[in-house]
Amino acid sequence: MSMAIPVNYIARNLVARRLTTILTAGGMALVVYVFATVLMLAAGLQRTLVSTGQDDNVVVIRRGSQTEVQSGVDRTQAGVIESLPDIATDAGGRRLISKEPVVLINLAKRSTGKSANVVIRGVTPQGLELRPQVRIVEGRMFRPGTSEVIAGKSIAAGFRGAGLGETLRFASRDWTVVGVFDAGRTGFDSEIWGDAEQLLQAFRRTGFSSVIFKLVDAERFEAIKQDLENDPRLTVEAKREQRFYADQSESLAKFITYLGTSISVIFSIGAIIGAMITMYASVASRVAEIGTLRALGFSRAAILTAFLGESLLLGLLGGIVGLIAASFMQALSISTTNFQTFAELAFSFTLTPSIVFASLGFALAMGFVGGFLPAARAARMKIVDALRAA
């Protein structure tokens, strides 16, 4: 094995043909940008919903109903659940259980005037204690027994009538938004909360949508789930709150990931061809040089490595530029209907270390595939023929 061609020599070839390098790496950068932003979107959605739930909270909904909005738990059943011995208590000795009505209402977006479904949740003081991540950042808490509501910050910013001091009209009443809450980038940021009993009355509902409680011992979850689901008086299913919300991200995240990855792979064909054209031209214009290098004693393997290295460097350059562009997307948040719950959900692009590695790997793979055949052609050249070409 003879010596390798210096990296410096490889890199300078890219600098020597600036326009071609920029165009080729630019194409790859766009592919990596699309690839990374799509993964960031799916990761943002998952992070938002996974962090919505607490590990030691349990959500109980009607069996088979999938979402809180479709579920119904009547007062008798809620009473049975309330009598469970495993429910934690707060400092004041009150049991941490919340029976909540959850409905969707149509609100118009501030930006377009088009309407979307927003979750309205009826909560109790215990319900607030169950979600320690929720803090009022503007205004104040609603007063129990009144037509006051508080809005999550995404909803307050995004929907007409949901800002502090504004009023919303639904269920034959005017509801005043007296506070805006920050739920730390969780799904609750996309909800409106009011007094549970007031909302039940207004919507003329007799039963709740879901029952949420905190476990004394999070390890006991499986046993409690068995108890609830086997109780002949109940037709319910229980899930850990974290699992419950994580499951809601599943189909939208899958849809985004599948669509985005297939698009990126198809797009990458274009970029790979770009790299191939560039590398073939690079080989063709340096035939004499390759002959000289071979005559100097550099092996075929060294030539192959040098051209492959040039192509990989091109890919890496594209990958880094694409990632930098994609990282700016973190400042943006997107609000859309989660088709699993049929409700509006805001989430932001999230760059994770695994996305960085996947994107750079993808970029290098494009460089490798695009550079392999041209590099092989360079390595196969006979010294005599190559020198004669000059």
Add this chain to the structure above:
Amino acid sequence: MYIVLLVLKNALRHKLRTILTIVGIVVAITAFGLLRTIVDAWYAGANASSSARLVTRNAVSLVFSMPLTYEQKIRQVPGVASVALANWFGGVYVSERNFFPQFAISAPAYLDMYPEFILTPEERKAFLADRTGAIAGRKLADQYGWKIGDQIPLRGTIFPGTWTFTLRGIYDGADKGTDQSTFFFHWDYLNETMKKQFPRRADQTGVFVVQLKDPQQAAEVSEAIDATFKNSLAETLTETEKAFQLGFVAMTEAILLAIQAVSFVVIVIIMAVMANTMAMTARERYGEYATLKALGFGKGFVALMIFAESFAIALAGGAAAVALTFPLARAFADAMGSLFPIFFVSEDTVIMQLGAAILVGFVAACVPAWKAARVRIVDGLRAVA
């Protein structure tokens, strides 16, 4: 004539490079066409809607229902020809992955309003006669291999329990824009079951579909219907079927915009690739351009040659891409099944694909043509040596 020959010969001088570029263009423009078709499929429901139909729903949101008694009152509103009931069922067939829309409808009123769903008279009769009967679109039936007489179980998510229906008919669409992936059954069956199990939820419906006597009166009739129920327990919101469908599209607008944006990104990617090809090609031929100029050909001629070559390559790729888009779209639609009930390549898409090809060819040739036109004969000839 010789010029055309010269351009073609030039284009084929680096066969491998030209072929690679064309393949790149084919991939990019095909991807562009498929993405546009996906966006079209999103709007398909709205495009297929009739202007002679209105949809009345609860003003709060679709989650809330309206009492059955509204049916009579709506029928009395001037301009209304007929009223039908429809209720979203949201059941699960075998596994959660098998999603398709299911509606409980008040047949025959509903079927009369939708002449685009074509059933044979025998199938229609059989469906109307069977309380637990159901009908399904041709595409849906093909997807799950259903035949008439099959028992189809759906696990209710909104309406508890497992519901079993007997397939009594398979409907075809009047044209390719008609949704053939929906499952319909009798609203009465749903209502009677709810009466027994959850009396509070009986005699309620999700939407009323209203047939207008005159489509011109859509606005007045909508207002009149909503005014009838103003300040009642369930206020209504009435809009044209198209507006109703577009409401769903708007909810997922963010995703739609992203797909649209991405469909343009692929064009930019291929522009970079093609521009690179043309730049390299022109760079290698400065000597020839100088020779041509020395022979008396003008700047314009040199630039024109580069443009012609670029257009020839781009259009060859564009034409192949259009031809390829149709079979690929069909394969994609088959693979997706009922997820995209209406999926076909529109004329607009084809025009946009060819437009994109021309644009790519034009942009790619701009800089090389400008540089070649400016090349001084002396410098160009020297470049050869």
